[in-house]
Amino acid sequence: MGTNLEMGIVGLPNVGKSTLFNAITKAGAEAANYPFCTIEPNVGMVEVPDARLKVLSDMFRSKKITPSVMRFVDIAGLVRGASKGEGLGNKFLAHIREVDAVAQVVRCFEDGNVTHVEGGIDPIRDIEIINTELYLADMETVEKRLERLVKLMKTGDKKVPLEKAALEKVLKGLGEAVPARQQDLTDGERDFLHDLQLLTMKPVLYVANVAEDDVADPASCAPVAAITEYAAAEGAEVIAVSAKMEEEVAELPDAEALEFLEMAGLKEPGLDRLIKAGFKLLGLMTYLTAGEIEARAWTIMKGTRALQAAGKIHTDFEKGFIRAEIVSYKDLVECGSKAAAREKGLVRLEGKDYVMQDGDVVEFRFNV
Numbered sequence: 001m002g003t004n005l006e007m008g009i010v011g012l013p014n015v016g017k018s019t020l021f022n023a024i025t026k027a028g029a030e031a032a033n034y035p036f037c038t039i040e041p042n043v044g045m046v047e048v049p050d051a052r053l054k055v056l057s058d059m060f061r062s063k064k065i066t067p068s069v070m071r072f073v074d075i076a077g078l079v080r081g082a083s084k085g086e087g088l089g090n091k092f093l094a095h096i097r098e099v100d101a102v103a104q105v106v107r108c109f110e111d112g113n114v115t116h117v118e119g120g121i122d123p124i125r126d127i128e129i130i131n132t133e134l135y136l137a138d139m140e141t142v143e144k145r146l147e148r149l150v151k152l153m154k155t156g157d158k159k160v161p162l163e164k165a166a167l168e169k170v171l172k173g174l175g176e177a178v179p180a181r182q183q184d185l186t187d188g189e190r191d192f193l194h195d196l197q198l199l200t201m202k203p204v205l206y207v208a209n210v211a212e213d214d215v216a217d218p219a220s221c222a223p224v225a226a227i228t229e230y231a232a233a234e235g236a237e238v239i240a241v242s243a244k245m246e247e248e249v250a251e252l253p254d255a256e257a258l259e260f261l262e263m264a265g266l267k268e269p270g271l272d273r274l275i276k277a278g279f280k281l282l283g284l285m286t287y288l289t290a291g292e293i294e295a296r297a298w299t300i301m302k303g304t305r306a307l308q309a310a311g312k313i314h315t316d317f318e319k320g321f322i323r324a325e326i327v328s329y330k331d332l333v334e335c336g337s338k339a340a341a342r343e344k345g346l347v348r349l350e351g352k353d354y355v356m357q358d359g360d361v362v363e364f365r366f367n368v
Contacts, residue, residue, distance in 0.1 A: 005299070006043075006071045007205075007278050008099035012126055015107035016209040016243035021074040023246035027271055042074040048279070048286070049272045050297050052329050052359065056288060057295035059337065066296040068286055070275055073099055093137045097197045101281050102204045103274065104130060105243070108223035109211040123223045124230055127206070134199040135174050141196050142171045166192040174200065182234055203281045206231050207274065208240040215242045216265030239277050241270030285358035288329060289313070300356060307352035310364045320366040324350045329359035 011017040025044040048068040057065050075095045096102065106123045149164045166189040173183040179200035180193065193201065206227050214221040218240030219228075231238045249257045249269050261269060279285075286297045287309060298312050311318030327338065327347045335341040356362075 005101070005278075005282050005284065006073050006099040007101050007103050007282075008073045008075045008096050009103050009105060009207075010075050010096065010130060011105035012107070012129065015105050015126070016109075017105045018074065019247050020105055020207070020209065020241070020243035021072065023243060023250045023271060024072050026247065026250035027269075044072045044074070045069045046072065046271065046275060048275050048297065048299070049268075050286065052288060053295045053297060055333060056290040056329075056361065059332075060290040060295060061292060062290060062295040063292065064294045066294050068297040068299040070278060072103075075099075093133075093199065096134075096199050096202070099202065101278060102199075102202050103207050103278070104204060105207045105209055106223075106227055108208045108214070108221060108227070108240070109242075111211075121223060123208070123227050127227070127230060131177070131179070131200075135177060135179070138180060138198045138200050139171060139174050141198060142167050142174070145196060146171070162188070163192045170198075179204075179234065204234075204236045205274075205277050205281050206236055206238045208238060209243045210240050212242045212245050212264070215240070215245060215270075237277050237281060239270070239273050241274065246270050285356070287356050287358070287360045287362055289362055291363075302358075304356050305352060306350055306354040306356060306362075306364075309356045309362070310352075310366065313364065316368045317364050317366045320368040321352050322365040322367060323352075324354060325363040325365065326350050326354070326360050328357065329361055332361050 009017055009021055021042075021044060024046055027046055046069065048070055050067055053065045053067060056062065073095065104127065106126055107121060108123055110121060146164065146167050149160055149167070152160045153164070166185070169189065170180055170183060170185070170193060174180065180198045181201050181203065185193070208218065208221075208224045208227050210218055210221055210224060214224070218224045221240070224238070224240050228238050245264065246269060249260055250271070252260060257269065261267070283302045284299055285302050286299055289296050289298065298309070300309055300312060306324040307318055307321050310321050310324065325347060326349075327341045331344075331346040332338065332341050335344060335346065338347065341347050
């Protein structure tokens with residue numbers, strides 16, 4: 001999994017998926033700043049909001065600030081029968097296989113000018129149309145693998161019957177509309193499934209696209225309440241945004257955007273909530289580095305050790321790792337400087353097996 005974790009945005013046609021994606025691209029990071037400049041038209045990159053960077057940059061007089069980025073992939077609208085190749089079916093499903101998590105946009109607004117492909121507003125029906133296509137596509141993937149295993153049974157490989165049992169268990173669950181991620185699987189069974197890249201194994205976030213009037217109090221909007229109940233049953237998160245409003249906010253200068261949000265009764269753009277929810281969903285966290293050149297945020301998976309975190313900056317840091325000098329952001333800010341934090345004994349030297357914490361401010365010592 002690279003630095004740039006990808007979240008695929010899916011949904012039926014006309015649910016506001018493209019409007020949301022446009023807001024993401026308008027708010028987006030300048031692609032040229034990142035090492036992969038050939039961004040496909042359907043990939044939007046957004047900087048992860050992190051107020052700590054400005055504080056560090058002031059403290060260390062850094063020349064620049066480099067936040068983490070998150071990639072969003074706009075996946076073509078899904079229609080009934082996609083798993084059988086309807087619409088952009090197969091291409092659509094192949095795109096979902098490549099992302100790390102899925103944000104499913106669900107329409108919760110009435111608008112006479114924007115027709116709904118399935119008739120009226122019914123978020124649960126919409127979610128189930130998409131989920132059904134994902135179940136069907138996964139069932140096909142598992143069945144194909146099972147056919148291959150039947151031929152491999154003759155080889156006498158001890159792993160084959162175990163894999164076959166794991167796949168049959170998952171197939172039964174999918175047939176009962178239980179996504180792979182919700183099934184009670186052992187680590188061994190999950191290992192067998194890893195290479196199949198099952199769509200229903202990916203973590204899901206439901207994005208309730210509400211009318212601008214419902215943004216300040218989405219809980220009182222009946223369709224949002226229905227999605228929240230549905231999502232709770234499958235352990236998924238829900239956030240409510242107004243894609244139309246996000247698109248308008250993304251075009252405004254920062255100060256005006258804040259004023260606009262305050263008038264709507266919001267503290268931050270929905271996009272920021274979407275990124276934070278995505279981070280949580282993907283099990284991500286951030287450590288920080290700061291110096292004269294730059295103050296920078298680095299994205300890692302929770303549970304990453306110091307050695308791998310060092311490799312994130314440069315392979316030389318990992319190869320020649322000596323130790324990590326770490327102070328927590330909170331301690332650093334309370335002390336006012338690294339020297340003051342050091343005097344109080346709050347700057348620690350950690351070895352390669354130290355498990356990184358969110359907000360660690362780090363300096364790696366290495367020799368090559």
